[in-house]
Amino acid sequence: MEQTTPKSEFLAGLRDTIPMIVGAIPFGIIFGIAAITAGLSPAATQGMSLFVFAGSAQFIAAGLIAEGIPPGIIILTTFIVNLRHALYGASLAPYLKHLPQKWLVPFGFLLTDETYAVTIRRYQERGVGPHGHWYYLASVLFMYTNWQICTLIGIVTGRSLQGAANWGLDFAMVATFIGITVPLIVNRPMLVCTLVAGVTAVLANGLPNKLGLMLAALLGIGAGVLAESFRLGGQPEVATVEGDA
């Protein structure tokens, strides 16, 4: 393995996050437009991007504000929409356990789908190494800066960029996630996991607050674990749980 430095890891993190940036640009602009249209002030709109920094939750919050839903319900909804991040955190934690709180607190605050996807791929393929946290840092700072600028563009330009959602730039994220996921399917348990997660996500897409995504992820993980335990001939600790089937 080649020698890494903080700088080389940082640059790799920026490079690998570029397609995520392309995909996020229209969403940031549209969020700015949607929040203003919903009646949120420009300061509160930018503030939500600065202090909450959670794309899907911000979109849903803008929709709820427009409907006049009380803040307590909006906060609860935000919590539910963001539940998937607990899975991301658990998945990344083994690679970041050596880091002090001054890294982990901002890393937690700035965690998104996009940074999770590129970072976990990097860590699984090459390990975290002595400087791997600089890769994560680059990815989150890039995403954060881009989100602030795009929100501002949305606030300032208003409806003149309304059509940005139809540019199709969001497909960059889909293509990237496909490019990350497909090479992970190296055995039958991984295949079972993705099939169960994908079918469940489509069937449960009508559930509110991204609960369908959460349900699909959990069922996919469960199916993968189960398939693996069958393949290994039934691990004792798994067999006692699943035993009576």
Next chain:
Amino acid sequence: MSDALLLLGMMLVTFGVRYPTLAIIGRLDLPDPFFRALRFVPPAVLTAIIAPAMLMPAGPLDISHTNAYLVAGIASVGVAWWRKNLLLTILVGMAVFLLWRVAVGG
């Protein structure tokens, strides 16, 4: 004022979901099956995001040749499977997506 409280609440619950598992799980002495299960998190979550984005980009299920997300998604899966190269997958996927939209107008 109530905007500030809303933002504070949203910030706290979001951080409250993101931070604890990230900071704590690496330090706990959890059983091995737990970490085996974690290996399924990336394919499960990413597929759960990809599948509806490809099959129902506008909301309802859309399995037709006018759905550029589906056509370009299938092309991306093919390239990813064949070459296992992330950058190539993104470039081919975007190219197919944009060309398909121009050609079919989906």
